[in-house]
Amino acid sequence: MSAAARGRADERGARLAALEEAEAEGRLDEAFAAGEMDAGEPTERPRISCWSATDNGVHAIDLETGLALFDACQAAKSPIDHSAPLVWIDVACPREPEAEFLRDRLHFHPLAVEDCVRGRQRPKLDRYPGYFFLVMYAAAINPARDRMALHEVHLFLGRRYIVTVHDHRVAEFGEVLARWRADTAAFSTVGTLAHALMDTIVDHYFPVIDHFSDRVEEMEAGIFEGRSEQGGLERLLNVRREMTLFRKVLGPQRDVVSTLLRRDLPFLSSELSLYFQDVHDHMMRVVEEIDTLRDLLTGAMEAQLSVTSNQLNITMRVMAAWSIILMAVTLIAGIYGMNFHIMPELAWRFGYEWALGLMLALGCVLLVYFKKRNWL
Amino acid sequence: MSAAARGRADERGARLAALEEAEAEGRLDEAFAAGEMDAGEPTERPRISCWSATDNGVHAIDLETGLALFDACQAAKSPIDHSAPLVWIDVACPREPEAEFLRDRLHFHPLAVEDCVRGRQRPKLDRYPGYFFLVMYAAAINPARDRMALHEVHLFLGRRYIVTVHDHRVAEFGEVLARWRADTAAFSTVGTLAHALMDTIVDHYFPVIDHFSDRVEEMEAGIFEGRSEQGGLERLLNVRREMTLFRKVLGPQRDVVSTLLRRDLPFLSSELSLYFQDVHDHMMRVVEEIDTLRDLLTGAMEAQLSVTSNQLNITMRVMAAWSIILMAVTLIAGIYGMNFHIMPELAWRFGYEWALGLMLALGCVLLVYFKKRNWL
Amino acid sequence: MSAAARGRADERGARLAALEEAEAEGRLDEAFAAGEMDAGEPTERPRISCWSATDNGVHAIDLETGLALFDACQAAKSPIDHSAPLVWIDVACPREPEAEFLRDRLHFHPLAVEDCVRGRQRPKLDRYPGYFFLVMYAAAINPARDRMALHEVHLFLGRRYIVTVHDHRVAEFGEVLARWRADTAAFSTVGTLAHALMDTIVDHYFPVIDHFSDRVEEMEAGIFEGRSEQGGLERLLNVRREMTLFRKVLGPQRDVVSTLLRRDLPFLSSELSLYFQDVHDHMMRVVEEIDTLRDLLTGAMEAQLSVTSNQLNITMRVMAAWSIILMAVTLIAGIYGMNFHIMPELAWRFGYEWALGLMLALGCVLLVYFKKRNWL
């Protein structure tokens, strides 16, 4: 283990310790929001956290209490039955014990639980008796590597509870938690909470779009400055790949949001549907932006090809013109380098000057000719 | 601050003063129409203006009166209830106070108001209780920079009022205002006013299309005149980008107009629907034109590539032919430049002429050969 | 004014005079059909003509009578009410007075009349109370310039009348008029007449398709004959542009014909719908043919690119091979042209022959080598 690696490990240990402390105090939302998490890095330890809204705000509660409240939620008659408090259970980095917890303690369907653990699902909305299972992707730009990261997020939406499952730290969750804490009254139903989560996730797409947009603009600018080195092409291919992967996820996700609007979902009050319509509009905008960017990128690549072949043309013309000029002039030198006994010019008083003049004249004539043909 | 910059600032101040004066007199429509506004430049000062139609024409009114009328409009029972006059409130360049005004005084939905302030929305038509919220884009060619500018426009359409929100000066608004003033009687409902606005916006797309069309034609003409310099390619990429951005906006905008036709909207009398059908036809035509232009541009770019590679072929053939001719002739000179003691030709009486003749003959034979193979 | 131009003007005057005469005699159909019209050229004078079917055939009638009959048509109770005769009013090259005539005298909707005068509409079918407004495009190949011309045609279809508006002479109208005259009995309703017009217009697309098809075939043939000169590429780009423009018009036109079939139109008897189905089939065929041609053209262009880059490869190999051969041989000449005091070969009896032999041998070895590598 090198010194540098050890240094990194120490640093990481310190950060994890700070996080643990934050969590211990139920300050995970702060931990989330304080920029301490690394989007590209999985949380290492499986962990289950609970929050619940009471009259004096939102508090982190221990699992025991959380489960008791969860069971009470199950008994709630309708999404707006305020006798049961809202409960949010967050499962991070689920392994076999967590899967068992979801399956046997929370009684979620084995298929949904399997999806949570195996991951790599399509965005989708599955209706199970008593709850919905939602798969979405959060996107972020990893500032260190300048790459997009997609994090799969699973949500179980019940009458008065919400259960989130994720593998990586998702900054969006921390943000929503902070907003819930700040204004508990505004989040009276699961629908509001679900909207806040989806809205935040979709809002975080825009910086990603901007990132892509910047890359495409750089690329476009680079074409005409002759910066066509390999590095640029490699970055371009990366951006293109990331945009393709992002687009793959966005398609079904847009369908999920459309479904939320069309279907008659029990936790969607008519007032909320305006808000989900808003999420849908943003979603549509993201899809259109990314399609436009892909279009622009294709255009830029074609322009690049055009520029390259244009430059090749110019190079070849320069080479052709100068080759012909130099060869023609060299030919004259070659002629007067022949060893014939009788070559009148050789004996001339100004023969040498005559030859040099001939070369110069021929060279100039050709030069002018090629200039006129625009080859030089 | 350089002298030139100061000059520009002075000039700008003068223009703003003139505008202020015009507005003070309720002559904003003239200001709009007089070509004083700069499509590419945001209005600097947030501002709220009101107009109302009375028996003796359309007049600019102060905000107080406007709001009183607005409240009366709210109470109007139907779109054709002529007891309440038509009111148009225009909010330019909304900042926080204006947003508050829209939200708290006019009671528009927070989501719609947020869209107005944040901007960069998709064209859309949202139905809120009692009014519609419409997002459209006005397009113009900035004559100085020869570029397209898209300006987002928001409309709230109520029973007897219309509220417009925009960031930049929109020439189309001035035009409609002038028409309203000229023939007040023809604008009896909000529908007529909304149609006039949308119709004018769509009509202003055609000069943009013509601008693109001219660019594409120039490009096509340039291909065969050998004008394949970088500048042209750069302009082409710009036009292509602008067309892509324009197309991105047009798609959902067309859907908005279709929705207007299909849905049973309260402010759309059956007689008006003929007029909206007309707007829809124009919208469709714009979309088809832009798609055709993109098609033509793609065709032109492919032809450009073909021409470039064809020219490369020609260049290479010329170079190959002349290289071979000159090398072959130089070889003869090289041979008679060798220093062997016994080289019979060197002693010949016409040895020099023989060598020159040989060169000429070889050169001519090759020249004819390459001419025949069409390389020269 | 040059003599040639004057000659052309004279010639034109004569032709116009002949046409006037023909029209005066109600022989416009003959004028139409006699090949005197020039598809690419607008009729210069706005003009309104009338024809009506009586028991003893179809006759050109003066406008007064025409209008009286038109008013009678308006009163007709159903499309098959034979008490009113069929009337065809043709408005050529409408200017402001003609627009006024359409709007105020014939009482057509201002929007439709505006479309007629402004032109450049999408093909469409608008339903107005009491009549239909139809926009179509007639296509023709201008034999002189070998280019396609599209002529916009507007039709008002009422109970017992048909009003056509057009800017250019449309050969198709003359043809239908001639058929009406020849067999008046076969055209008993407006539907029959409208079918005849649309059928003729669509039938005239096929020569255009054939023209495109010929161009594409020429292009395909030209690829492998090495005819890749610029002229060909320019023609190709023209054909492609024309096909794109034609396609743009065909799409909505096909939708118009589909609408005619689907909608329950009063002038379409069930027996006629078989005939309109036929027009629809032909329309579909035209669209499919043009799409196929575009496909073929794309294929040809790609093949062209392939051929060009293949030829470049061949050229470069030839050049590379010969350059290397000639340079290598020249090197030997250069070596024996050095001026070292002691160079044994120079003094050899057959030194010169040795050098020549060496050159020949080296050249042959290289030649054989390149032949084997298939570079020559």
Add this chain to the structure above:
Amino acid sequence: MSAAARGRADERGARLAALEEAEAEGRLDEAFAAGEMDAGEPTERPRISCWSATDNGVHAIDLETGLALFDACQAAKSPIDHSAPLVWIDVACPREPEAEFLRDRLHFHPLAVEDCVRGRQRPKLDRYPGYFFLVMYAAAINPARDRMALHEVHLFLGRRYIVTVHDHRVAEFGEVLARWRADTAAFSTVGTLAHALMDTIVDHYFPVIDHFSDRVEEMEAGIFEGRSEQGGLERLLNVRREMTLFRKVLGPQRDVVSTLLRRDLPFLSSELSLYFQDVHDHMMRVVEEIDTLRDLLTGAMEAQLSVTSNQLNITMRVMAAWSIILMAVTLIAGIYGMNFHIMPELAWRFGYEWALGLMLALGCVLLVYFKKRNWL
């Protein structure tokens, strides 16, 4: 007339005579099946044949009897009314008299008859009162020219009769006729016969697909063997064109078969619909195969382009490397060929060897350098 042409004419006459004889004996199915027909060649003589199923099998009958039976068929009350025998009338190469026969004697609709005579229709299914009119295309590979031929086929399907019209000999008809003869009982309704015809036509598409598939595979194999000569490219373009033309026909034909399944057609018993479903599956498979092949072909063409430009790269590197090596070495020879009075090396004892050594050394150094850069 040359001897060869006369020979061909004789041969043809003999074949025609044999065919006539076969037909006279009602053995057309044998004629069809015996490989005597040439798919690429129109039958020269218009001809009408009849077959009818009686208790003791299928027999060719004369036209008189056929027409009598046809009239009886018209009177049949339902498709399964076995009182009327099944009649098949085949019209080959219809000219005006045959068209008149179809129109006036068999009372088919003039539009359908016109389609039969004019040909070049889209595949379609038209419903006329009392019968259906079906247009399909039979495909075959002409073994001599290795090209695909498409033959238009028209079918009139009535209650108890089937009338086929075609221009070229269609092997598929002969096959169905033979199957009918072999097992008359299996063909009890028009539906069975129609299914047999369509099934056979679609089954004959598979050899065509295989032919295309072989061509594409050859092409793919050829790319990496460096066989990029023009001939191959020409064949490729031909295959591509044929696939495009085939695809153009397949699209609407698939729709026809779908329509057959969806619509409630009187001659389609529920049991038969399983069989038509089978035809539909095969049709879908053909379409998917051809689309896949087109995809593969596009991929192969792109790979071809890649290979070509890769080879150009290699060629240019070889040429660049050798040019530089030879020029550098020649430069040394040129230097020692200069005529300066004082050039020490010239007088050295081993000056010549020194020069040659220098050349060799320089050449080797450059050679190694270029080998390392992978240019050679």
Add this chain to the structure above:
Amino acid sequence: MSAAARGRADERGARLAALEEAEAEGRLDEAFAAGEMDAGEPTERPRISCWSATDNGVHAIDLETGLALFDACQAAKSPIDHSAPLVWIDVACPREPEAEFLRDRLHFHPLAVEDCVRGRQRPKLDRYPGYFFLVMYAAAINPARDRMALHEVHLFLGRRYIVTVHDHRVAEFGEVLARWRADTAAFSTVGTLAHALMDTIVDHYFPVIDHFSDRVEEMEAGIFEGRSEQGGLERLLNVRREMTLFRKVLGPQRDVVSTLLRRDLPFLSSELSLYFQDVHDHMMRVVEEIDTLRDLLTGAMEAQLSVTSNQLNITMRVMAAWSIILMAVTLIAGIYGMNFHIMPELAWRFGYEWALGLMLALGCVLLVYFKKRNWL
């Protein structure tokens, strides 16, 4: 027969013998699962096997018993009628006798049986009275040749029986059989068994996707390492072809699974439909993944082209620069190699050094110039 071939034959004989033995003991699932089968190789011998679930597990039974049970299944009143045991009959590599068995003994429809024997069907779901006929494709990567193999699989799904028909050994069947044996109780209906089969088949697509994904990534990595040799291109074309073929099969297969969900199928209890929804999601994911991969591959190929033409540009610039430098320097040597009697430099004391210096200076100037223009 070479020794190697004989060796292979022996080896094969031994393996077949082992398989026979395994089958004889009803251990086919083990045979399937033990990796003995070779995905790319058809089973040589037609064979019919039966399994049935009894109270004490699943057992291989002989054909007689199987058929008796099959007949009992036919009499079962509903899919959940547990009076009849579940029967699975597997037909491997059907030839004429097996087809007869399916047709005459099991009474399947001749069309379905023909599809089984002929193979090369599209994935589809056909409804026959009393049973469903399902065609699917299993995919596997042949580890030896690194190629994808698609194996057609036919399923007959009845009330209480399932009949599978296949040509090659399908590992998925063995897996399902093993699961059935391990937990007989979990497979109470045909639906569960069908789900298990389809689920396993679709799950086996993911390794194929991963295989393609690896190939594409290798390809992307190879572009910038300059590994553009032919071998890579050939592999790429293979991957592309396989992906195209796989995609061709996936499209209709996805439709089949959608149909399973939409249609009201008797063997699909509502609880099962959740599981089929899961299969559908996976199917969708496979399709999206393959489309994304094709997209990425296209991007990589375009980048490849860009890199190649970029490298050509670089090569040509190097060549142009060095050609011009060497030619210019050689020209000086040529000039001083001329034989004029009066050439002052020749007599200079440091003439030779002057010439060499001139050459060096010219070379350096040009070198610096080209370095500055970035050509070297």
